[in-house]
Amino acid sequence: MTEISRRSVLAAGAGFGAMPFSQARAQAANTIKIALLCDFSGTYRDVTGPNELACVRQAAAEFANRGFNIEVVYADNQNRADVGSNVTRAWFDRDGVDVVVDGGASSVALAVNDVVRDKNKVFLNSSSATSDLTGRACSPNLVHWTYDTFMLAKSTGGATVRAGGDSWYFITADYAFGHALERDTANFVRAAGGQVLGQARTPFPGTTDFSAFLLQAQAARPKVIGLANAGSDTINCIKQASEFGLIRRGIKLASLLMFMPDVHSLGLATTQGLICTETFYWDLNDRTRAFTRRVQSELQPNVPLCMNHAGGYASVVHYLKAVADMGVARAKANGAEVVARMKAMPCDDDCFGPGRIREDGRKLHPAYLFEVKTPAESTGRYDYYKLLQTTAGDEAFRPLAEGNCPLVRG
Amino acid sequence: MLELIETITGVPAPLLFGQVLLGLINGAFYAMLSLGLAVIFGLLNIINFTHGAQFMMGAFVAWMLLAWAGLGYWWALILAPLIVGFTGVVIERLMISRLYKLDHLYGLLLTFGIGLIIEGVFRNQFGSSGLPYRIPPELSGAWDLGFMFMPVYRGWVVISSLVVCLATWLVIEKTRLGAYLRAATENAALVQAFGVNVPRMITLTYGAGVALAALGGVLAAPIYSVNPQMGTNLIIVVFAVVVIGGMGSILGSIITGFGLGIVEGLTKVYWPEASATVIFVIMAIVLLTRPAGLFGRA
Numbered sequence: 001m002t003e004i005s006r007r008s009v010l011a012a013g014a015g016f017g018a019m020p021f022s023q024a025r026a027q028a029a030n031t032i033k034i035a036l037l038c039d040f041s042g043t044y045r046d047v048t049g050p051n052e053l054a055c056v057r058q059a060a061a062e063f064a065n066r067g068f069n070i071e072v073v074y075a076d077n078q079n080r081a082d083v084g085s086n087v088t089r090a091w092f093d094r095d096g097v098d099v100v101v102d103g104g105a106s107s108v109a110l111a112v113n114d115v116v117r118d119k120n121k122v123f124l125n126s127s128s129a130t131s132d133l134t135g136r137a138c139s140p141n142l143v144h145w146t147y148d149t150f151m152l153a154k155s156t157g158g159a160t161v162r163a164g165g166d167s168w169y170f171i172t173a174d175y176a177f178g179h180a181l182e183r184d185t186a187n188f189v190r191a192a193g194g195q196v197l198g199q200a201r202t203p204f205p206g207t208t209d210f211s212a213f214l215l216q217a218q219a220a221r222p223k224v225i226g227l228a229n230a231g232s233d234t235i236n237c238i239k240q241a242s243e244f245g246l247i248r249r250g251i252k253l254a255s256l257l258m259f260m261p262d263v264h265s266l267g268l269a270t271t272q273g274l275i276c277t278e279t280f281y282w283d284l285n286d287r288t289r290a291f292t293r294r295v296q297s298e299l300q301p302n303v304p305l306c307m308n309h310a311g312g313y314a315s316v317v318h319y320l321k322a323v324a325d326m327g328v329a330r331a332k333a334n335g336a337e338v339v340a341r342m343k344a345m346p347c348d349d350d351c352f353g354p355g356r357i358r359e360d361g362r363k364l365h366p367a368y369l370f371e372v373k374t375p376a377e378s379t380g381r382y383d384y385y386k387l388l389q390t391t392a393g394d395e396a397f398r399p400l401a402e403g404n405c406p407l408v409r410g
Numbered sequence: 411m412l413e414l415i416e417t418i419t420g421v422p423a424p425l426l427f428g429q430v431l432l433g434l435i436n437g438a439f440y441a442m443l444s445l446g447l448a449v450i451f452g453l454l455n456i457i458n459f460t461h462g463a464q465f466m467m468g469a470f471v472a473w474m475l476l477a478w479a480g481l482g483y484w485w486a487l488i489l490a491p492l493i494v495g496f497t498g499v500v501i502e503r504l505m506i507s508r509l510y511k512l513d514h515l516y517g518l519l520l521t522f523g524i525g526l527i528i529e530g531v532f533r534n535q536f537g538s539s540g541l542p543y544r545i546p547p548e549l550s551g552a553w554d555l556g557f558m559f560m561p562v563y564r565g566w567v568v569i570s571s572l573v574v575c576l577a578t579w580l581v582i583e584k585t586r587l588g589a590y591l592r593a594a595t596e597n598a599a600l601v602q603a604f605g606v607n608v609p610r611m612i613t614l615t616y617g618a619g620v621a622l623a624a625l626g627g628v629l630a631a632p633i634y635s636v637n638p639q640m641g642t643n644l645i646i647v648v649f650a651v652v653v654i655g656g657m658g659s660i661l662g663s664i665i666t667g668f669g670l671g672i673v674e675g676l677t678k679v680y681w682p683e684a685s686a687t688v689i690f691v692i693m694a695i696v697l698l699t700r701p702a703g704l705f706g707r708a
Contacts, residue, residue: 041530043639045538174683200678203686208634208643212432212678212685215558219425232540235635243545243633245552245559265539265635303537 028096030328031069034060034316035097037084037112038104038127040076043205043231046261046303048104048127048312054298055305055313056101063320068328070320073097077104079205084108085115092119098332099124099319101312106130106177116141121335124319126311129230129257130180131398134362138405140336142361143319143343146311147279149177150398152256153184155277155367155391157226158192160254165224166194168254169217171210171237173229174201181228181256197222202229210237211244218246230257235266242270259306263372263384272374279367280310280351281385291350304382310351315363317349318342355393360405364393428558429675435564437671438571439626443648444655444663445575446622449582452658453595453615456506457514459522461648462641463529464620467494468627469636470532473541483546483632490628491621498620502613525641532638540635567629574625575664582660591615595658647674650693656706666704 036056038048053074060070073095077084084103091097092115099122103109109128116123117139124143125133131148168189172178178201186196197220200213214237217225225246227237234255241253255262258276282292282305291313292305299305322341323331331338343357347365355365370385378384400408443465450458471493472486481489501524509516544550549563582588594601594608602608627641634640651670655662670689677688696704 039538041533041538043538045533047539049538200682202682206643206646206686208640209432209436211435212429212675213682215428215432216425216679216682219422219428232538232635232637232639235540239635240633243552243561243563245554245561249559261537261539265542265637267542269544270542300537303539 027069029332031071032099032320032323032328032331033071033073033095033097034099034101035088035091035095036072036074036101036312037077037087037108038074038102039079040074042079043233044079044104044127046265046300047231047259047306048102048308050300051303051305051309052102052126052312054295055309056316057298058295059313059316059320062317063324066320066324068323077108079105079108081107081111085111088112088115089119092121098122098335099316099338101316102126102308103128105175106132106180107175109133110137110176113137113139113142116335119335122319122338124312124315126315127308129177131184131403132176132180134358134360135398135403135405138360138403138407140361140407141339143315143339143357143363144361145315145363146307147277147367148362148397149181149184151279151367151396152181152277153188155369155389155396156254156256156275157185157188159275159369159389160224160252161189161192161194165252165254166192167197167222168194168224168226169197169220169222170199170226170228171213171217172199172201173204173233175204177230178204178228182226185226185228185254185256199228202233204229204233207233208236209240211240214241214244214246218244218249218251222251224252224254226254226256228256230259231262232265234258235262238266238270238274259308260304260382260384261306264302264304264382268373268375268378268384271372274372275369275388276372277367277369278307278385279365280305280307281368281370281387282382283385284368284387285353287350287353304384314347314349314351318345318347318357321345358400359408360400360403361407362397362400362403364397366393367391367396424556424558425679426676427555429679430672431558431560431675433672433675434668435568435671436674437668438568439630439644439667440648440651440671441575441664441667442571442626442629443623443644444651444667445578445660446619446626447648447652448655448658448660448663449578449622450616450619451652452660453591454502454506454517454612455510455514456517456521456616458616458619459518459645460501460525460528461521461620461623462645463525464494464498464623464641465627465630465644466532466638466641467497467528468624469543469631469634469640470536470627471624472628472631473543473636476543477541483549483628486628486631487625491624494624494627495617495621499613499617502616506616507609507613529638529642536638538637538639540637540640543631543636545632563632567633570629571626574622578622579660579664647689650689654689654693654696654703656703659703659705662703662705 039045040049075087101124103112106128126146129149131150133144170182172182263271347355352365357363369389468490471490475481475486545563552559552561598608655666677685
């Protein structure tokens with residue numbers, strides 16, 4: 001029997017004391033930390049916010065038994081680019097975050113995109129609209145999942161021009177997103193032989209009364225007023241356009257970006273007959289209905305699911321598949337490599353079905369053109385859309401060569 | 411004549427008339443909200459930053475009355491200001507009344523905080539996209555004025571706001587109660603010595619100011635979507651209106667409210683991007699040249 005010296009007891013004690021720390025380190029090394037950044041307090045809260053958090057948590061829960069831990073954190077970007085990039089920087093430098101989900105408003109997403117690229121992490125963008133994310137601002141660390149301004153312009157804008165709406169006036173939210181949506185739609189209108197009569201750029205955020213801009217639009221005598229805005233801006237525009245009799249005078253509204261929560265908020269009586277484009281609708285098929293049932297209990301009461309929420313779920317699922325495939329250690333070390341792996345793997349999830357991620361970071365999946373039902377047609381809770389047209393993923397988005405993404409060798 | 415206007419302004423006359431009219435409608439809201447603020451500041455010396463939240467509460471209470479109790483717009487017009495005014499009385503008794511002896515800054519911070527809390531609670535409960543509230547059938551429809559389509563409801567807003575503003579002004583300037591109020595503003599201790607219950611008067615004044623905000627909220631509910639941010643967007647402008655009109659000046663806030671609504675409307679014709687800032691530019695100029703405001707006493 002060996003004698004136990006005092007020194008070895010001390011050493012053992014010290015070792016014992018240090019164990020929790022080394023264990024914690026080992027745990028951190030085996031944990032993927034997902035951070036959701038979007039609007040939790042402003043105009044885009046319902047179309048991202050708590051519902052998207054529930055969807056991201058659902059994705060994490062589905063990967064609970066794959067041999068690594070997943071932690072989800074979140075923050076409010078306040079729709080401000082400086083807040084978004086500061087939070088992201090702190091997440092990477094201080095909190096050991098591996099992947100930022102969403103980003104929110106386009107101006108915020110463009111700022112976050114630069115930070116993620118600098119730090120070689122991963123950016124899974126869901127709700128931002130600007131097509132510049134896969135154009136001039138494209139990055140090897142980014143996947144732009146749900147939709148973009150080009151796709152909206154082509155689907156909603158294209159359908160409106162085909163239906164005879166060949167002269168347009170834009171009411172545009174005066175920041176990156178509004179400008180991109182106006183530009184992309186105007187290109188389609190002109191290419192289809194239509195004309196753009198003018199535009200009013202409305203201050204963002206903070207405009208609640210759009211009647212002055214609507215009146216200006218009316219004075220230009222367009223057939224279509226294109227709403228290059230989102231959230232409560234779109235809601236107020238639609239409400240006030242019908243109040244001021246624009247619809248009765250035969251002017252059509254093209255709500256270029258409208259989500260389910262917007263339709264819910266306005267009510268079918270106001271929105272019936274409007275067309276809009278989404279890439280996800282809860283009642284589209286068996287898989288989307290199954291997904292909706294899975295997350296239903298965690299959603300905000302009174303806020304229906306929309307494509308941004310689904311995009312948060314699906315992008316995280318695909319990311320976690322890539323992480324499981326390549327191992328946590330490698331995934332944590334090199335964000336660009338994870339994104340490369342995500343691009344190499346075919347995508348398939350309950351919300352968007354099969355698809356793939358293109359070289360420039362663009363996720364390709366079908367775009368659906370919906371018409372809002374009349375109150376008589378709607379038979380149940382959130383039964384709002386009827387499908388008019390489906391555009392395949394390869395055709396719905398901007399062709400690779402036209403985006404001027406520096407990653408694409410032409 | 412129309413051509414002349416068009417040549418001078420460079421804008422089609424119908425468009426110009428339309429914008430002036432719309433400016434007047436927005437001005438009606440500015441006037442009513444800034445009036446409430448002016449009344450509260452005049453008597454309580456409190457800069458009531460909760461005003462935007464109370465405006466929003468007025469709209470929400472209207473919605474609740476309809477959705478939960480089946481009481482329509484006309485009931486809401488009476489009940490919502492009373493209910494929200496009562497919450498104002500509670501807030502004043504429990505919290506604000508403890509700050510009268512301190513610097514303005516404390517009242518400002520407290521009411522700002524209360525406003526944020528109220529908005530947060532509503533946002534959590536009802537989300538951010540807002541709830542629908544329809545224009546009452548009696549006031550739906552529109553008049554075709556030739557140069558624009560004037561919704562009946564907007565006309566109603568301008569008229570009722572003018573009536574409310576004038577009535578408030580009359581009460582304060584021409585009645586015995588108003589005389590007590592003005593006297594208490596000058597020297598509360600002396601008025602109390604004459605047997606007037608000044609603390610109760612202050613509480614009720616705060617309640618009345620809050621009720622005015624809530625009334626504005628009910629009027630706004632059918633125009634904007636009823637959402638938790640609706641007050642935040644408006645209140646910053648309204649504060650600028652109060653500063654330009656002169657803190658605490660009743661008539662000043664009414665005239666400036668309508669006037670700045672029109673200025674803002676015209677800016678939307680000539681330079682839409684600047685329409686959110688024009689009022690603050692005017693505020694800066696007024697502060698530099700007349701620090702007490704256009705109608706304030708230095």
